[in-house]
Amino acid sequence: MNKKEIRNRLHNQMKEGKHLIGVAAGSGLTGKYAQKGGADFLLALTSGRFRQMGVSSSAGYLPIANSNENVMNFAVKELLPLSNQIPVIFGLMANDPTIHLRNYISTIQKKGFSGINNFPTVGLIDGKFREALEEQHISYAKEVEAISIANSLGLFTVAFVFNKDQAIQMVKAGADVICVHFGFTKGGILGPKHVRSLQSAKTLALEIFEACEKINSNIIKMIYGGPVTKPADVQFMYNGTDIHGYIGGSVFERIPSEQMILQVTKSFKETDEVQYEQLSHFIMDGFTSKKDYIDFIKNYIRLHYADNISLNDLAEYLGLSRSYLSTLFKEEVGTSFRDYLIEYRINLAIDILKTKILPLTTVAEMVGYPDYAQFSKLFKKKLGMSPKEFAKRNKNTKT
Template sequence: MVYNKWRLLEKLNQQIKTNRHVIGVAAGSGLTAKYAEQGGADFILALCSGRFRQMGVSSLAGFTACANSNELVMDFASKELLPVMTKIPVIFGLFATDPMLHMEDYISRIKQYGFIGINNYPTVGLIDGQFREALESQDITFSREVEAIRIAHQLDLFTVAFVFNQSQAIDMLHAGADVICVHLGLTTGGVLGAKQIQSLQSAKKLAVDIFRACNEINPNVIKMVYGGPVNSPIDVQFMYDGTGINGYIGGSVFERIPAEQVIKNTTKSFKETFNIQYEASIQKIMEGFANKEDYVEFIKDYISNHYMEEITLSDLANILNLSRTYVSTLFKEEVGVSFVDYLINFRLNRAIEMMHTERLPLARIAEMVGYANYVQFSKIFKKRKGVSPSRFLKE
């Protein structure tokens, strides 16, 4: 399908009118792009960090001097992405602050190659402190990224602008940006994710404040969010609720995190071919979750299979790519008790079953239901059941 900027805008705006949100996928390989297209993505972003992710390194490599970002993107995207994209367009991640870049010529080259538009990435918006000050003293500024969007707009290219505050969003709108995307920072989750992130609440507030300013200038601009703590469908829904946000762009969440989980767990399951527990967990992850109940059922199944091991809510949240707070809230809403209470009750009930059916020392039963020592088990048992395990057994 041959796309141009206007055709893409028409398609996206039609989706928004029918309450269907827009999805962009930052892909670092033809494989990711191909299956993102089949999954319903509306456009692909070719970003240098996506390529680095495919090399097994952090997205932060896109902000180091280990490669020429623009040439890296041009090389892999023209060879791997453009040839396999048959239904959706590819957008070029332009490192606009490259001091050796002739902006007009390079953006024209991008168009000639068949890219439908540009996105300002890598962006100095992710840099702060003394290093940011040093960059700006050498005219390596966010205004260069605004200028790139302006030139691309004049060349009838589709423009996706990453912004970090209201003033940047306003500048990008005046430059002609078709999409204002609030960049919430590096994606958390998985093995390579950034550890320091904004909370979902503060991320939502930032996005709402920025888009409020956008609406005063161009209420029809497409509004999207990217990265940070938003890394699962339920997180995205939280961002949508009560706001005018039209869509979501993701990189690691579509590419790195699923690969980390599935490859690791699949390899582990082949190593332990008769471990049915791993098979069940992997199948759940691979099939995905359709609603809140699926998340809760997975947690209950996991407890049923692993109650004898150390289990934390944080570990389960990482498996599901949800925030710990959300997992805790969802579980209590659906089950009626907290995760901790459910786990304790499950273990104690299992221990009582063993007392009735197994002739084992109580210390051994405590160990078999997940307690490191009998003292801890006895204390919890007495608090919940009113008597000690030994007294309970006698009675």
């Protein structure tokens, strides 16, 4: 697929109100079923291949193998055969000193890849090591150059960015997708244990996208990694924003494989059919650690936001103390349970007010506030204006 075809396909989905999904696939198996699940494009990344070897994604930053050769070898054989269905994007190590950048990008194009992505990226490296790399001209600027070259050759480009300055550079270089990268994905056995909170990730993404839109209002805005590991997390990032989609790697292949293979193997070892069924449901529900209780709460809010939701009731249901659950939630999400629930509901109300013609009292009830006065107070605190004022500005709600 060429750049124009991909952009048209993605923008058409966005016009229909659908969010975009990119999957960083390390094998044909992942690519095949990601496509069946509705993925819009595949990223062929060296870290994806290492994940399939049972190694952390960070192995893509170690001198174990040549990154570009690694991607080329597996992606041509396993992912490109799927390219007649969805585009395959090549994860390019732009700072590879053994290649001529423009010539190599041309080779990528001739092999049948639809575009490139800047990975492995210097953006994930900091401190003294980053300084040492940049002294030798191994820099993020080279990645920007690669995106610019690919754009000039008519390739679709997905740019990982980590701050506003990088995002602005990538937009000016012609990137089709600006994807805010929050770091390696949390969770599972091989994932990092310390990442930023959901709230801080959302704040960062909105700051970066605001800067991008001043340059190109048609830029496709996506997010990747860090604390965003479950559908409820993605929904939290979408609520009250115009983020267009999510790209994931570990969440689609490493974490599910770790969980299912480990627990199912144990079940067969014990030949306990009942335990096997229980474990399967347990894993599918995401309960593999105490912190996964928080994911249950976020998902519960997503499904029952219109109901009366109490942290006391949830704590009792989960068999935990309220104080412990409250502390755990704030550590994991970066905000209190109460503030998270309020933001979720008010953001939903904003979306409803923008798209539907309904009385304000009805909107309040739809998002869980039968007391309109309470709803109005919370709405005004978040937006600095009442629901009625907001509705008048959007001119599509009965007041």
